[in-house]
Structures are given as structure tokens and as C-alpha cells.
Amino acid sequence: MDKPLDLLKRLGVETQPNGDLSVYSPIDGAPIATLQNASNGEIEDTIARAKAAFIKWRDVPAPRRGELVRLWGEELRKSKEDIAQLISLEVGKILQEGLGEVQEAIDMCDLCVGQSRQLFGRTITSERASHRIMEQWHPLGPVAIITAFNFPCAVFAWNAANALICGDSIILKPSEKSPLSGMATLQALLRAIDKFGSDAPGGLAQGIIGGVEQSKELVYSRDIALVSATGSTEMGRSVAVAVAERFGKRILELGGNNAMIVTEHANLELALRAIVFGAVGTAGQRCTSLRRLFIHHTQKDALIKKIKTAYASLNIGNPLEDQSLVGPLIDAPAYMMFKNGIQDALDEGGTLLIGGERVLEEQYPDGYYVSPAVFEMPSQTQAMKAECFTPILYIVPYEDFDQALEMHNDVPQGLSSCIISDNMREVERFISASGSDCGMANVNIGPSGAEIGGAFGGEKETGGDRETGSDAWKNYMRRTTNSINYSTDMPLAQGISFGD
Numbered sequence: 158m159d160k161p162l163d164l165l166k167r168l169g170v171e172t173q174p175n176g177d178l179s180v181y182s183p184i185d186g187a188p189i190a191t192l193q194n195a196s197n198g199e200i201e202d203t204i205a206r207a208k209a210a211f212i213k214w215r216d217v218p219a220p221r222r223g224e225l226v227r228l229w230g231e232e233l234r235k236s237k238e239d240i241a242q243l244i245s246l247e248v249g250k251i252l253q254e255g256l257g258e259v260q261e262a263i264d265m266c267d268l269c270v271g272q273s274r275q276l277f278g279r280t281i282t283s284e285r286a287s288h289r290i291m292e293q294w295h296p297l298g299p300v301a302i303i304t305a306f307n308f309p310c311a312v313f314a315w316n317a318a319n320a321l322i323c324g325d326s327i328i329l330k331p332s333e334k335s336p337l338s339g340m341a342t343l344q345a346l347l348r349a350i351d352k353f354g355s356d357a358p359g360g361l362a363q364g365i366i367g368g369v370e371q372s373k374e375l376v377y378s379r380d381i382a383l384v385s386a387t388g389s390t391e392m393g394r395s396v397a398v399a400v401a402e403r404f405g406k407r408i409l410e411l412g413g414n415n416a417m418i419v420t421e422h423a424n425l426e427l428a429l430r431a432i433v434f435g436a437v438g439t440a441g442q443r444c445t446s447l448r449r450l451f452i453h454h455t456q457k458d459a460l461i462k463k464i465k466t467a468y469a470s471l472n473i474g475n476p477l478e479d480q481s482l483v484g485p486l487i488d489a490p491a492y493m494m495f496k497n498g499i500q501d502a503l504d505e506g507g508t509l510l511i512g513g514e515r516v517l518e519e520q521y522p523d524g525y526y527v528s529p530a531v532f533e534m535p536s537q538t539q540a541m542k543a544e545c546f547t548p549i550l551y552i553v554p555y556e557d558f559d560q561a562l563e564m565h566n567d568v569p570q571g572l573s574s575c576i577i578s579d580n581m582r583e584v585e586r587f588i589s590a591s592g593s594d595c596g597m598a599n600v601n602i603g604p605s606g607a608e609i610g611g612a613f614g615g616e617k618e619t620g621g622d623r624e625t626g627s628d629a630w631k632n633y634m635r636r637t638t639n640s641i642n643y644s645t646d647m648p649l650a651q652g653i654s655f656g657d
């Protein structure tokens with residue numbers, strides 16, 4: 158791999174040698190670069206430019222706006238390997254997952270190019286003669302995109318591609334833990350804007366560097382029409398209140414606590430593959446990572462045996478090396494969370510089946526590699542109800558399907574869920590109104606690795622909002638209802654006679 162600074166230069170990411178935000182690689186804890194946190198004045202100027210850009214961009218025809226997103230997709234294709242390497246370096250994902258993340262951004266651009274010709278409203282019949290009612294969707298305003306550390310490229314692209322085709326200007330505030338990958342994705346967009354020409358106003362796409370303080374400047378600003386924030390439930394609780402207080406719009410994509418039910422009718426080979434990728438992918442640091450596993454008691458021993466064998470052969474190591482399947486945790490606080498999670502599970506009567514150790518400490522004293530842990534728990538305990546954003550999998554056996562469903566839904570989060578079963582009744586029940594209460598309920602697939610065509614998001618403390626495909630574009634627009642009279646009369650609705 159290239160030297161980090163060469164990679165950043167190629168991607169057009171400017172660093173500040175004496176900046177006050179240091180970015181470290183979780184691979185070995187080595188500094189990658191420093192950046193400068195934005196001042197309040199800079200943020201105000203950024204918002205003012207976004208406001209001015211919006212006034213121009215909203216009048217550019219939507220399919221033409223789609224052309225900009227098409228060009229962005231092309232730039233991302235050209236930089237795919239470089240951005241993926243940067244994601245591995247900065248977030249610690251294995252290269253395959255970094256490549257997958259950039260591909261997701263590219264796919265999102267493709268989807269939004271088509272969507273730019275499909276920003277449609279309905280026509281509704283009127284109760285009055287020679288009248289028509291229709292809905293239109295109009296651009297909303299500047300959109301602030303606040304991202305979590307674990308998907309610095311894709312989550313930005315989901316939001317930005319939608320916002321741009323919908324006629325909005327955007328401001329990215331990447332996670333302070335992985336700002337470089339977000340900025341590299343933004344640079345690809347800025348190159349696309351250069352190619353697009355003068356229809357794209359200056360200030361259409363901007364980024365600000367910073368942490369919670371800078372984020373809050375955007376959240377509290379009345380000039381930001383939509384705050385799309387991805388991260389912890391704690392962050393979402395604070396953002397939700399601040400945005401609601403000023404009657405702004407928000408999209409919140411928050412923590413998950415995703416589960417799988419493996420029934421007595423499950424194909425265990427299928428289950429195993431879904432479990433391993435779901436629970437150890439991105440070292441358990443995906444919002445959709447598998448954390449809770451409910452196994453029918455008749456399948457438990459056989460499946461646990463398979464899981465232990467699979468976990469024992471996991472290659473844990475430098476995510477840039479081909480053979481690695483599990484990279485490091487993002488930083489020391491994440492390792493503390495892992496250690497506390499292990500202790501809590503033991504305190505609550507859990508049996509550690511495998512893993513749970515720090516590894517490679519001698520080779521990487523400042524890199525936090527752990528062996529993914531699997532516990533068998535006596536029941537769904539208190540610790541299992543909180544999201545521990547590390548690779549800990551809790552197994553709870555169950556006797557009957559209703560009991561499994563009840564435990565499944567008995568957590569505050571509601572992002573992703575899945576069932577492994579060849580039985581039609583169980584499967585249909587799981588995805589029915591009385592089944593999983595999550596935003597995503599999968600069948601014979603794990604909970605993570607969603608496709609962008611479907612709406613993505615979750616219920617309860619996950620935030621209740623949706624991003625990416627389906628009709629999620631509507632969140633980036635405002636609706637107007639137009640009642641049109643093409644007669645020469647003026648009848649009132651509800652049959653009201655008013656001085657006739």
C-alpha cells in the first residue's frame with residue numbers, strides 16, 4: 158500500500174500539518190494526518206454558502222441534477238481502490254469490506270440517477286366539479302450530513318446522492334474518528350462538480366471538520382432544513398430534541414441490537430455463514446451486526462459446534478492483508494467497551510464459549526485486535542439489551558417460537574433482524590405484523606449487508622427514519638398540495654354555501 162500522505166494527495170484530501178484534530182490508524186495506532194477543526198465563523202460561512210447554492214440548485218431540472226450524481230459515480234469508480242484503502246487504514250475494515258463500501262456509494266449514485274427522473278407526486282380526484290388536486294415534491298434546502306465512524310463513505314453517499322437529485326445543497330460533517338475517508342468521498346464529488354460546469358453553484362457540496370461541537374452548530378442552525386445524523390442512540394436523542402425544538406426535519410439512523418432466530422427447521426449451513434459474517438464482519442462494528450442469536454433447543458448443540466469451529470479458524474490481523482477476515486477495533490475506548498461487555502456477560506451468568514481476548518498486542522501495542530466472543534446466556538439478560546459495538550455474540554436457546562419472538566422484540570432498538578427457517582409458517586409469522594418489530598426483517602439472510610434499493614433504517618431507539626432506496630427520497634423534499642379549479646365557478650369544499 159502507498160504511504161498515507163501519497164494516498165491522500167491522490168484523493169485530493171488536504172491535511173493541515175499543525176491542525177488540532179489528529180487522525181490515527183486503528184491498524185497500529187500510528188498517526189495518519191492532522192486536520193483543522195472548523196471555527197464557529199467558518200461554519201456560519203459554510204451554511205451561508207449552502208443557502209445561496211440551494212437557491213440556484215433548486216431550479217436546475219432534476220434529471221440534470223441526476224447528471225451530476227452520474228459524474229460523481231464515475232469519479233468514485235476511478236478512485237474505488239484508493240478510497241477503499243483509506244477506509245481500511247482509517248476505520249480498520251478489511252479491504253474487501255472497504256471495496257464493498259465504495260461500491261455501495263457507486264450503486265447509490267446509479268440508483269439516484271434514475272430516481273432523478275422519478276420525483277413524482279400523485280393526482281387526487283376532487284369532490285368539486287372541474288377541479289383537480291395534485292401533489293408536488295419540491296427541494297427542501299441545505300442538508301447537514303453527520304456520519305458515524307464505521308461507514309464514512311457509503312452513509313455520506315446515500316444521503317448526498319439523494320439530497321443532490323432532490324435539489325438540496327449539502328454539508329458533510331464526518332466522524333472525528335474517520336474524517337479522511339469522508340473527505341475523500343467529498344473530493345470525488347467536487348471533481349464531478351468541476352466537470353458538470355456552471356449549473357452547479359459554488360457551495361453546493363461542502364465539508365466541515367470537527368466533533369460534537371461543530372456538529373451542534375449545524376444541528377441548531379435554523380438555516381439547515383434537514384439534519385441527517387447517523388450514530389449512537391445517545392447522539393440521536395440530543396439531535397432529535399434540538400431539531401424538533403426549531404421544527405426542522407431530521408433523519409436519524411441510530412444504534413441497533415440485531416438478532417437472528419434459528420428455528421428447528423433451519424438449514425444450519427446457511428445459518429452458520431450468515432452468523433459468522435453478521436457477527437464478526439467489520440469486527441462487530443456495523444449498526445446491523447448480529448449480536449443476539451436465538452436457537453431452537455434441538456439445534457443448539459450442533460450449531461454451537463459449527464460456530465466454534467468457524468470462529469477458531471478466523472484470521473484476525475492487519476485489514477490490508479488479504480488473508481485477514483477480522484481487523485482491529487476503532488480505538489482504546491472501543492476495547493474498554495469490549496472488555497466491559499465480556500465482564501457483564503460473565504456477571505449475568507453467561508458461559509464464554511470462545512474468544513473474548515485481546516490478541517496481537519505485542520505486534521501492535523497501540524492497535525486493539527480482539528478475538529470475537531461467543532457466549533451462551535441463561536436467558537436474555539440486561540446486558541444483552543444494550544448495543545455493545547464490538548464483536549460479542551450472545552446465544553440463548555428457546556423452546557417455542559412465540560417465546561423466541563418475544564425475546565427478539567424485547568430490546569429498545571429496532572434496526573435489523575432475521576430468521577433462518579425452511580418452514581413457511583415460521584417465516585411468514587416472523588415478517589408479519591405480529592413478528593419482528595424491526596425496520597428490516599430478513600429471511601434466510603443475516604441482518605447485515607443490506608442492498609441500497611430498499612429503504613434502510615429502524616424503529617424505536619434506532620430513530621424511526623429511513624434512508625437510501627424505495628421512497629426514501631421524499632425525506633429530502635417538501636410536499637405541496639395543489640388544488641386547481643379549471644371551471645368558472647367557485648364551489649367550496651364540504652358543500653359550504655357562503656353568501657351564494
Ligand code: NAD
Nearest residue numbers: 304305306332368369372388389392395410411412413444
Ligand atoms: P457517535 O454517536 O459517537 O458519533 C456519530 C456522529 O455524531 C459523529 O460525527 C459525532 O461527531 C456526532 N455527534 C456525537 N454526539 C453528538 C451530539 N450530541 N450532537 C451532534 N452530533 C453529535 O457514533 P459512532 O461511534 O461514530 O458510531 C457508532 C454508532 O453509530 C453505533 O451506535 C452504530 O449502531 C451507529 N450507526 C448506525 C447506523 C444506522 O444506519 N442505523 C449506521 C452506522 C452506525
